[in-house]
Structure formats: structure tokens, C-alpha cells
Amino acid sequence: MPELVDSQQLAESLPPRTRGVIALLEENCTVCMLCARECPDWCIYIEAHKETTPPSGPGGRERQRNVLDRFAIDFSLCMYCGICVEVCPFDALFWSPAFAYSGDSLQELTHEAPQLRDWLAAVPAPPATERPLPLAGPPVAPSAGASS
Numbered sequence: 001m002p003e004l005v006d007s008q009q010l011a012e013s014l015p016p017r018t019r020g021v022i023a024l025l026e027e028n029c030t031v032c033m034l035c036a037r038e039c040p041d042w043c044i045y046i047e048a049h050k051e052t053t054p055p056s057g058p059g060g061r062e063r064q065r066n067v068l069d070r071f072a073i074d075f076s077l078c079m080y081c082g083i084c085v086e087v088c089p090f091d092a093l094f095w096s097p098a099f100a101y102s103g104d105s106l107q108e109l110t111h112e113a114p115q116l117r118d119w120l121a122a123v124p125a126p127p128a129t130e131r132p133l134p135l136a137g138p139p140v141a142p143s144a145g146a147s148s
């Protein structure tokens with residue numbers, strides 16, 4: 001009989017940047033559609049509409065902006081390749097190590113925006129910036145006796 005694994009113990013044994021689920025920071029999403037276009041499984045569903053904003057001052061022009069109506073990922077199709085996270089130019093998608101989201105039906109594996117936002121809570125903080133390289137000094141002239 002297979003041994004049951006405690007999910008808490010399993011979570012503690014995983015590397016912090018495990019690809020468990022994808023989290024969405026909705027306010028960073030500009031509806032550019034890059035993630036949905038590049039996803040090899042076509043399992044990102046985005047719906048949006050355009051809104052017109054008035055000119056910011058006299059002589060200005062009206063502007064149009066995209067407003068997100070729906071953002072969902074179907075994790076029954078997702079193959080966890082990470083392309084969507086990599087291509088998002090606005091840091092709206094992140095890997096979260098959360099993995100305990102099995103369900104009784106395939107439909108439960110389609111996570112809508114509020115659920116994708118909930119996964120943000122488990123996203124690890126970004127790594128500290130790498131130690132900067134020392135600034136380059138003035139060019140060093142070759143010594144007089146040096147032969148080439």
C-alpha cells in the first residue's frame with residue numbers, strides 16, 4: 001500500500017521557488033495579451049474592454065485604455081513551462097510554490113483572477129540584487145618595458 005505523504009511536510013521539503021501555481025498581480029496587467037499568445041497550451045483566458053479617459057488638460061486628447069474583465073488559467077491544461085511568467089513585460093505573473101489545489105472536477109482547475117491573486121501570498125520575495133561589480137577605473141597604460 002502506498003505511503004501517505006503529509007502535505008505540510010512535503011511543502012516544507014520543497015525548494016522555495018518550486019513551480020507550484022501561477023499567481024497574478026492584476027493591477028500590473030495591461031492586457032497586452034503576450035502571455036496568452038505565447039502559451040503553448042492556450043490555457044490562459046483573457047477578456048477585456050476599452051475605456052476612454054478624458055483629456056488631462058485643455059488641448060489634450062482623449063485616451064483609451066484596456067480594462068481587464070477576466071483573467072483565468074486552466075491548470076488542467078497548463079504544463080508549467082513558465083513561458084507566460086517569462087514573457088510578461090509588466091511583472092504581473094509570478095510562480096508560487098503552493099501546490100495543494102486538487103479538486104473533484106476539471107472545472108475547479110480553472111483559476112479565475114481572485115484565486116490567482118490569492119496565490120501571491122506564497123510568492124517568495126525577490127532575491128537580493130547581485131553584488132555590483134567594482135566600477136572600472138581609468139584605463140591603465142601599458143608599462144614602458146612591456147613587449148607585445
Ligand code: SF4
Pocket residue numbers: 038039040041042043044073077078079080081082083084085
Ligand atoms: S506555464 Fe506554460 S502552459 Fe502554463 S499557462 Fe504559462 S505558458 Fe501556458
Ligand code: SF4
Pocket residue numbers: 028029030031032033034035036046087088089090091092093
Ligand atoms: S503578459 Fe502580463 S501584462 Fe500582458 S496580458 Fe499577460 S499578464 Fe497581462
